[in-house]
Each structure stands twice: as C-alpha cells, then as structure tokens.
Amino acid sequence: xxxxxxxxxxxxIKAAVLSIIFRDGLKKVSTKNIAKEVxxxxxxxxxxxxxxxxxxxxxxxxVINDLIEDLRRTSLENSPPADRLYNYLCKTVTYLIENKGIxxxxxxEASYENDNEMxxxxxxxxxxxxxxxxxxxxxxIAMGLWDxxxxxxxxxxxxxxxxxxxxxxxxLSREKFERNNFCKRMYDLILKILKKS
Amino acid sequence: xxxxxxxxxxxxIKAAVLSIIFRDGLKKVSTKNIAKEVxxxxxxxxxxxxxxxxxxxxxxxxVINDLIEDLRRTSLENSPPADRLYNYLCKTVTYLIENKGIxxxxxxEASYENDNEMxxxxxxxxxxxxxxxxxxxxxxIAMGLWDxxxxxxxxxxxxxxxxxxxxxxxxLSREKFERNNFCKRMYDLILKILKKS
DNA sequence: TAACTTTGCAAGCAATTATTTACTTATGGA
DNA sequence: TCCATAAGTAAATAATTGCTTGCAAAGTTA
Numbered sequence: 001x002x003x004x005x006x007x008x009x010x011x012x013i014k015a016a017v018l019s020i021i022f023r024d025g026l027k028k029v030s031t032k033n034i035a036k037e038v039x040x041x042x043x044x045x046x047x048x049x050x051x052x053x054x055x056x057x058x059x060x061x062x063v064i065n066d067l068i069e070d071l072r073r074t075s076l077e078n079s080p081p082a083d084r085l086y087n088y089l090c091k092t093v094t095y096l097i098e099n100k101g102i103x104x105x106x107x108x109e110a111s112y113e114n115d116n117e118m119x120x121x122x123x124x125x126x127x128x129x130x131x132x133x134x135x136x137x138x139x140x141i142a143m144g145l146w147d148x149x150x151x152x153x154x155x156x157x158x159x160x161x162x163x164x165x166x167x168x169x170x171x172l173s174r175e176k177f178e179r180n181n182f183c184k185r186m187y188d189l190i191l192k193i194l195k196k197s
Numbered sequence: 198x199x200x201x202x203x204x205x206x207x208x209x210i211k212a213a214v215l216s217i218i219f220r221d222g223l224k225k226v227s228t229k230n231i232a233k234e235v236x237x238x239x240x241x242x243x244x245x246x247x248x249x250x251x252x253x254x255x256x257x258x259x260v261i262n263d264l265i266e267d268l269r270r271t272s273l274e275n276s277p278p279a280d281r282l283y284n285y286l287c288k289t290v291t292y293l294i295e296n297k298g299i300x301x302x303x304x305x306e307a308s309y310e311n312d313n314e315m316x317x318x319x320x321x322x323x324x325x326x327x328x329x330x331x332x333x334x335x336x337x338i339a340m341g342l343w344d345x346x347x348x349x350x351x352x353x354x355x356x357x358x359x360x361x362x363x364x365x366x367x368x369l370s371r372e373k374f375e376r377n378n379f380c381k382r383m384y385d386l387i388l389k390i391l392k393k394s
Numbered sequence: 395t396a397a398c399t400t401t402g403c404a405a406g407c408a409a410t411t412a413t414t415t416a417c418t419t420a421t422g423g424a
Numbered sequence: 425t426c427c428a429t430a431a432g433t434a435a436a437t438a439a440t441t442g443c444t445t446g447c448a449a450a451g452t453t454a
Contacts, residue, residue: 024311025308025309025310025311025312026308026309026311027309027310027311028311104308107304107305107308107365108304108305108308108309110368111222111223111301111304111305111368112222112223112224112305112309113222113224114221114222114223114224114225115222119368119369122369123369123370126365126369150386151382151386154382154383154386155386157362157366157383158355158358158359158362158383158386158387160358160362160365161355161357161358161359161361161362162355162358164358164361164362164364164365165354165355165357165358165361167361168304168323168357168361169354171307171308171316172316172319172320172323173320185348185351186351186354186355188351189347189348189351189352189355189390190355190390192389192390192394193386193387193389193390195394197389197392197394
C-alpha cells in the first residue's frame with residue numbers, strides 16, 4: 001500500500017485519463033479504468049478529485065495554463081509578426097502532438113457531455129487561440145507587412161481549422177500521421193493569404 | 198398503438214438521434230431516450246435496427262449517399278474549377294448547417310467509441326472530401342488557372358479545416374453562429390492561395 | 395509515544411446502459 | 425375470412441456507471 005500525496009496522484013490520474021483516451025477512446029474513461037491505469041483502487045480516485053468531471057476540468061485548466069499562456073506570450077512578443085505567427089502555429093501543433101489524448105478530449109468530450117462548465121472552458125481555449133492569432137495578423141497589417149484587405153476574423157477561423165484538421169487526422173490514423181514539417185507546410189500556405197498582391 | 202413500416206421507423210429513429218445530439222448532446226443518445234423521442238417503446242427500436250451501433254452506422258451511410266455523392270458529382274463536372282470549388286465548399290457548409298446533429302456525430306462519436314467500423318466510415322467520408330477537393334484544384338492548375346506551386350494535398354488539409362471550424366463554432370454557440378456568407382467568406386480566403394502571383 | 399490527518403482499500407450503492415424475453419395485436423395478401 | 429408476418433409492448437436481463445461507506449494503516453506533528 002504505497003502512499004503518495006494528492007498533488008502527485010492528481011497528476012497521475014490526469015495522465016491516465018489522457019493515455020486511456022488515446023489508446024482506447026473516450027468511452028473507456030471510466031473511474032474503474034482510470035484506477036486500474038494508475039494502479040490504485042477506484043475509491044481512491046475520489047480522495048483526490050471530488051468527481052470525474054473535476055478531472056476533465058482540471059485537464060482543461062492545464063491546457064489553459066500551459067498552452068494558452070505560452071501562446072499568449074508568443075503573440076505579444078515584439079519580434080516580427082511573421083516569426084511570431086510561425087512560432088505560434090508550431091507551438092500549437094507541437095503541443096497537440098505531444099499531448100495526444102488532449103485533442104480528442106477537447107473536441108469530443110464537451111460535445112458529448114454538453115456540460116455548460118466544460119463548454120465554457122472549451123470556448124475560452126478556442127477563442128483565446130483565435131483572438132491571439134488576430135493580434136499577430138493585425139500587428140502585421142498595421143506594420144504594413146501584410147495585405148490590409150484580409151478579413152482578420154475570417155482568417156482566424158480558417159487558421160483554427162489547422163489544429164482541428166490535425167486532430168481529425170490523428171484520430172483517423174492514430175500513430176502513423178505524417179507530422180513532418182506539418183506546421184511549416186501549413187504556415188507557407190496561409191502566409192500566401194496575408195501577402196500583399 | 199399506431200404501426201408503421203420498418204422503413205419509416207428507421208428514418209424516424211435516425212432523425213431522433215440527430216435531434217437528441219443537437220439538443221442535449223451525444224451522452225443523451227440512449228435507446229431509452231431515442232424511444233421516447235420517436236414515441237415508441239425501447240424494445241421496438243430493436244425491431245428496426247439490430248443494435249444501437251447500427252443506427253449510427255446507418256446515419257453515416259446517409260452522409261455518404263447524400264453529401265459525399267453530391268460532392269463527387271460537383272467535383273467531376275466540367276464547369277470552371279473556380280465555380281466548382283465554390284459550389285463544392287458551399288454544398289458542404291449548407292449540409293452541415295442543415296443537418297445539425299451530424300457534425301457532432303461524425304467528429305465526436307468515432308473518437309468516443311473508438312470503434313473500427315465507425316472509424317473506417319469516418320475515414321472514408323473525410324478522405325473522399327479531401328480527394329475530391331484535390332481533383333478540383335489539380336484541374337485548375339492543369340488548365341493554367343491556378344498557381345502550380347501550390348502543394349495540393351496540403352491545401353486539401355487546410356481546406357478540410359473549414360467544415361471542422363464550422364463544426365466547433367456550432368458546438369460552442371449552438372444557435373447563434375454567424376453563418377451568413379460563411380462559405381463565400383472562406384472561399385475568398387482560400388482562393389488567394391491558389392492565385393498566380 | 396500519542397494524537398491526528400491523509401491515503402488507501404473492499405464492498406456496496408442506486409441509477410443507467412443496451413439488449414432479450416415472452417407475449418399481444420395490427421396489417422396485408424391468399 | 426383466414427393467417428402468417430411485422431410491429432408493438434412491459435418487464436427482466438446482466439453489465440457498467442459514478443460515487444459513498446466503513447474501516448485500516450501509513451505519515452506527520454506534537
């Protein structure tokens with residue numbers, strides 16, 4: 001009966017959830033299976049989280065604290081907008097590839113549960129990414145580097161399709177997705193929209 | 198005790214599933230709730246479908262027969278590629294907006310269940326759309342209308358982000374999504390990538 | 395050492411799941 | 425009109441769900 005602190009167990013539980021999602025699908029994320037994955041009893045899970053929903057919300061908070069805050073910093077740098085946009089996109093892609101279960105959790109769990117708290121968090125994650133992208137593009141246009149005729153919010157909607165496409169490709173072909181230079185290839189494409197003609 | 202033929206009940210059951218998904222979320226799609234929505238007993242459902250999974254697969258088949266086959270026709274027309282691309286995109290967008298539950302079903306249920314048969318069908322739906330888009334773009338390039346330097350498969354990946362973005366926007370803001378001219382706006386953006394410089 | 399808190403477990407909870415059962419009744423062609 | 429078939433039901437099925445309980449033992453602080 002090895003004992004670990006709640007902090008550690010919380011991390012183990014969140015990691016277990018993501019592993020199960022990526023390996024077996026969202027349906028298999030039951031408290032019973034989480035317990036088995038961590039190596040503790042089912043009841044113990046409720047020592048560290050008050051409900052299953054709290055686990056999911058905690059993972060979404062991790063995304064906000066890790067990814068979104070990192071993206072915010074990138075977006076607000078004062079390096080050239082082109083560099084910022086490239087880093088911005090690649091950081092997102094890298095994060096999604098390295099935290100595999102997260103993409104499925106984000107884009108499926110909220111529409112599965114239809115839970116208000118989850119949808120609010122997902123909305124924040126999604127719209128933050130959009131708005132921070134808008135910031136970079138607006139800067140580039142204001143600096144006279146990019147085409148001022150580009151509708152920035154529409155562009156941001158199209159931009160958000162990139163991580164979403166990546167997500168679906170990963171769901172459909174789990175391991176063998178061709179991620180080589182994925183962000184560079186997508187970056188080159190969208191840059192053409194921004195270029196002055 | 199009104200009685201209807203299996204054909205009719207199957208349509209009612211599929212429609213009920215989509216209604217429940219859009220109104221209450223995927224989680225509420227239980228045989229009990231489907232029965233209530235249709236107005237029959239739970240057991241009756243199994244007179245018309247051999248399992249719940251068969252209902253989902255039947256809806257996916259509808260997408261293949263209705264949307265994908267329509268897109269195939271559009272893609273293979275011999276009208277100008279620009280017209281074809283515009284119609285192609287708008288048909289997809291219109292279909293997704295008019296069949297609300299379908300977007301959630303397609304992009305969430307497969308990753309929820311992690312079922313091979315479902316993933317195979319989703320893969321077919323997704324890749325057909327991609328390949329048919331590739332066909333239109335390749336035609337445009339071959340006719341000397343568009344930039345031959347555009348990497349067509351990368352472009353198709355970016356293109357697929359459009360329906361995916363639409364899906365997420367609809368999940369996040371159910372009714373009040375600004376769908377006005379959505380396809381025209383997205384079309385104008387991606388056309389800039391294709392234009393010769 | 396004593397007292398207290400935290401972490402652990404096995405067992406049990408009520409609720410829900412998809413599906414099957416055994417039986418009834420309506421419909422449509424002979 | 426007869427009768428097989430198709431379409432309906434209520435109720436029971438076994439399995440699973442998230443979560444709670446009661447109690448034991450490990451860690452921490454005094």
